[in-house]
Amino acid sequence: MTTVTNLGFPRIGPRRELKHALESYWRGESSAEQLQQTARSLRQRHWKLQRDAGADVVPSNDFSYYDQVLDTAVLVDAIPERYRALYDANPLDGYFALARGVQRDGIDLHALEMTKWFDTNYHYLVPELHADQPFRLRGDKPVAEYLEAREQGLQARPVLLGPVSFLLLSKTVDGSDRLALLDRLLPVYAELLAKLKQAGAEWVQIDEPCLVLDQDGDDHAAYRKAYTTLAAGERPKLLLATYFGALGDNLALVASLPVDGLHVDLVRAPGQLDAVLDALGESKLLSVGVVDGRNVWRTDLDQALKLVRRAHERIGKRLLLAPSCSLLHVPVDASVETALPAELHAWLAFARQKLEELRLLADAAKGLVHAYDALDAARATFDTRRHSAQVHRPAVATRLASVDARALSRQSAYPQRRTAQQRRLGLPLLPTTTIGSFPQTHEVREARARFKSGKLSEADYDAFLAAETERCVRFQEDIGIDVLVHGEFERNDMVEYFGEQLDGFAFTKLGWVQSYGSRCVKPPIIFGDVQRPAPMTVRWSRYAQSLTDRPMKGMLTGPVTVLQWSFVRDDQPRSVTCRQIALALRDEVQDLEAAGIGVIQIDEPALREGLPLRRSDWAEYLDWAVESFRLAASGVADQTQIHTHMCYSEFNDIIEAVAAMDADVISIETSRSRMELLDAFVRFHYPNEIGPGVYDIHSPRVPELGEMAELLEKAARVLKPEQLWVNPDCGLKTRGWAEVRAALTTMVEAAQRMRESLAVEA
Numbered sequence: 001m002t003t004v005t006n007l008g009f010p011r012i013g014p015r016r017e018l019k020h021a022l023e024s025y026w027r028g029e030s031s032a033e034q035l036q037q038t039a040r041s042l043r044q045r046h047w048k049l050q051r052d053a054g055a056d057v058v059p060s061n062d063f064s065y066y067d068q069v070l071d072t073a074v075l076v077d078a079i080p081e082r083y084r085a086l087y088d089a090n091p092l093d094g095y096f097a098l099a100r101g102v103q104r105d106g107i108d109l110h111a112l113e114m115t116k117w118f119d120t121n122y123h124y125l126v127p128e129l130h131a132d133q134p135f136r137l138r139g140d141k142p143v144a145e146y147l148e149a150r151e152q153g154l155q156a157r158p159v160l161l162g163p164v165s166f167l168l169l170s171k172t173v174d175g176s177d178r179l180a181l182l183d184r185l186l187p188v189y190a191e192l193l194a195k196l197k198q199a200g201a202e203w204v205q206i207d208e209p210c211l212v213l214d215q216d217g218d219d220h221a222a223y224r225k226a227y228t229t230l231a232a233g234e235r236p237k238l239l240l241a242t243y244f245g246a247l248g249d250n251l252a253l254v255a256s257l258p259v260d261g262l263h264v265d266l267v268r269a270p271g272q273l274d275a276v277l278d279a280l281g282e283s284k285l286l287s288v289g290v291v292d293g294r295n296v297w298r299t300d301l302d303q304a305l306k307l308v309r310r311a312h313e314r315i316g317k318r319l320l321l322a323p324s325c326s327l328l329h330v331p332v333d334a335s336v337e338t339a340l341p342a343e344l345h346a347w348l349a350f351a352r353q354k355l356e357e358l359r360l361l362a363d364a365a366k367g368l369v370h371a372y373d374a375l376d377a378a379r380a381t382f383d384t385r386r387h388s389a390q391v392h393r394p395a396v397a398t399r400l401a402s403v404d405a406r407a408l409s410r411q412s413a414y415p416q417r418r419t420a421q422q423r424r425l426g427l428p429l430l431p432t433t434t435i436g437s438f439p440q441t442h443e444v445r446e447a448r449a450r451f452k453s454g455k456l457s458e459a460d461y462d463a464f465l466a467a468e469t470e471r472c473v474r475f476q477e478d479i480g481i482d483v484l485v486h487g488e489f490e491r492n493d494m495v496e497y498f499g500e501q502l503d504g505f506a507f508t509k510l511g512w513v514q515s516y517g518s519r520c521v522k523p524p525i526i527f528g529d530v531q532r533p534a535p536m537t538v539r540w541s542r543y544a545q546s547l548t549d550r551p552m553k554g555m556l557t558g559p560v561t562v563l564q565w566s567f568v569r570d571d572q573p574r575s576v577t578c579r580q581i582a583l584a585l586r587d588e589v590q591d592l593e594a595a596g597i598g599v600i601q602i603d604e605p606a607l608r609e610g611l612p613l614r615r616s617d618w619a620e621y622l623d624w625a626v627e628s629f630r631l632a633a634s635g636v637a638d639q640t641q642i643h644t645h646m647c648y649s650e651f652n653d654i655i656e657a658v659a660a661m662d663a664d665v666i667s668i669e670t671s672r673s674r675m676e677l678l679d680a681f682v683r684f685h686y687p688n689e690i691g692p693g694v695y696d697i698h699s700p701r702v703p704e705l706g707e708m709a710e711l712l713e714k715a716a717r718v719l720k721p722e723q724l725w726v727n728p729d730c731g732l733k734t735r736g737w738a739e740v741r742a743a744l745t746t747m748v749e750a751a752q753r754m755r756e757s758l759a760v761e762a
């Protein structure tokens with residue numbers, strides 16, 4: 001019999017129950033017992049849901065109060081010294097302190113750093129280790145949760161993050177070699193495995209997702225040592241789980257490891273099946289991930305069944321069926337999304353539906369008759385997507401096909417454009433601007449909520465937005481900003497706002513996925529060809545420009561960012577969907593220009609995070625990402641100034657691509673790294689203009705004049721003054737007006753001083 005298994009389930013709850021319980025506990029409004037009770041009942045509910053959906057084996061220890069990497073760190077006692085006393089006194093609060101930092105009673109401890117989990121939008125906490133790091137087994141979470149599942153009568157398979165990936169995902173504060181800690185870490189894993197065995201666990205799923213990355217000889221040696229050591233002890237059988245890509249050049253190593261089973265991702269990398277089967281050997285189990293754990297679409301069951309049958313022919317009973325990866329990255333249940341158009345609703349599969357699909361595949365592989373009927377029905381639904389007029393809009397394809405190379409370049413090269421723009425805009429040296437959004441205050445959010453629920457009329461909402469916008473424009477004029485923004489008060493979210501106005505996008509009611517800790521996002525679903533029925537931002541930009549003689553900057557979210565922060569259709573390459581979005585944005589850019597907007601910013605904060613996991617795939621991605629940006633941006637006259645914005649560090653890898661975007665001005669995040677980031681731009685001789693952020697908007701702290709002036713001086717030392725803009729790091733929507741007022745006033749003053757000192761030098 002083919003077994004249906006799962007690698008992990010969303011823990012936040014179908015209605016974000018865990019989020020609410022966590023935040024109430026953090027506010028001191030509920031007790032630790034209440035929080036633990038909510039967690040327990042969520043786990044039990046989710047296990048039952050998985051079993052009812054058809055899973056034979058459910059994961060345990062996939063639950064987390066905050067993050068599974070942090071769980072692993074505290075499990076092996078890798079608790080940074082500054083937190084130790086706090087953690088020892090109260091492990092639950094210590095755990096949250098590690099995740100969120102502490103600022104009270106004169107204690108000021110910074111949280112662990114957070115970073116993206118591979119190429120997902122989930123963020124994990126980066127464990128902090130050092131050369132003398134001791135490890136020991138602390139607590140019994142994996143054992144306790146295994147027993148909890150078993151008490152419910154379930155066959156559970158505990159999930160652990162493997163020792164090598166754990167180390168590779170950590171950082172050492174002293175710059176020492178992380179893998180050198182493996183010898184000290186392995187006994188802790190061995191002890192834990194023995195305990196799980198004694199508790200009755202037959203199998204353990206041990207995740208080594210780093211095996212889909214480029215790994216070198218040292219990494220390989222570490223895996224070899226880890227699994228030879230762990231295999232030798234008392235332990236359950238080990239299923240080594242890999243996901244998010246192909247094993248590729250790591251396959252031979254993986255096949256040689258003395259584990260009892262292997263999980264591979266056949267959604268991202270269906271082509272690896274034969275090689276994996278060839279390498280598997282005579283006794284290992286193979287878990288095939290044939291249902292997409294990263295996206296929300298119903299599976300092409302015919303395709304999946306082909307893979308399952310091929311594997312089944314070769315290894316028979318040694319085959320397990322699974323989603324490609326943990327279902328953490330999809331919402332819980334699509335059946336509640338009844339407000340969606342019926343056709344679209346039928347195409348969606350969230351966690352629950354994905355397990356049902358696996359059940360169906362397993363039954364069909366066994367030749368069960370009922371499965372064939374169900375398969376026919378699923379096939380019919382699936383096929384409607386291939387032919388739906390909601391998905392396929394011939395006009396979009398026709399237009400895209402007619403785009404020629406000229407559409408990808410501005411009329412003139414940057415130096416000519418610069419002259420034309422200077423003539424039109426008449427900006428001073430070191431022009432000041434902001435990144436777009438101004439504080440989304442309680443009033444702004446409340447007005448939007450009341451408008452959406454019908455309590456505020458459209459006319460009143462518009463009047464409210466107009467007043468907010470005007471106040472924002474006057475404020476910028478008063479303090480002397482050179483290039484103004486309208487403030488983005490009409491926008492809930494920088495992707496949602498555009499998605500709501502474009503054809504081809506849909507929005508769920510409860511399609512939450514965890515981003516980090518209690519934070520969830522509800523990504524738009526791009527299901528069809530994208531097209532723009534009407535201008536999206538022209539009205540507010542034009543209105544804002546009508547209030548002032550200074551240049552007003554139009555504000556758009558770039559094609560790659562829209563793509564990156566959505567669930568994207570899987571029936572055509574992502575690059576095609578990206579170009580469609582770009583074409584819609586190109587029309588918007590041209591409409592803004594025609595409405596008299598002379599400066600237009602196209603934000604691409606997600607460009608870097610779209611980079612594929614393997615370096616060999618980077619060039620192809622960067623090609624279409626840059627091309628999409630250029631398609632969106634290039635349809636304007638020379639004197640129209642195009643800006644872009646990226647709020648992250650690490651430009652070294654992608655600086656050429658960033659330059660190839662050929663924006664007239666780019667604003668980047670630099671204040672937290674004290675301008676170190678500029679290095680990439682300097683080394684590369686970045687030719688166009690740059691606004692290195694001089695003010696860290698992620699902190700409520702208002703920087704002093706001296707700090708901003710110093711950052712500006714640093715920047716002016718390495719860039720030509722004509723290249724330099726003065727702006728904050730990112731949008732101001734999360735800040736309060738008091739801070740913003742103080743910080744921007746200071747920023748303008750810092751720019752002013754810098755101009756004066758440059759004038760003296762000249």
Ligand code: GLN
Nearest residue numbers: 435436437603605647731
């Ligand atoms: N224009 C957006 C804002 O100011 C940019 C946000 C971002 O970079 N994440 O909010």
Ligand code: ZN
Nearest residue numbers: 605647730731
């Ligand atoms: Zn930003």
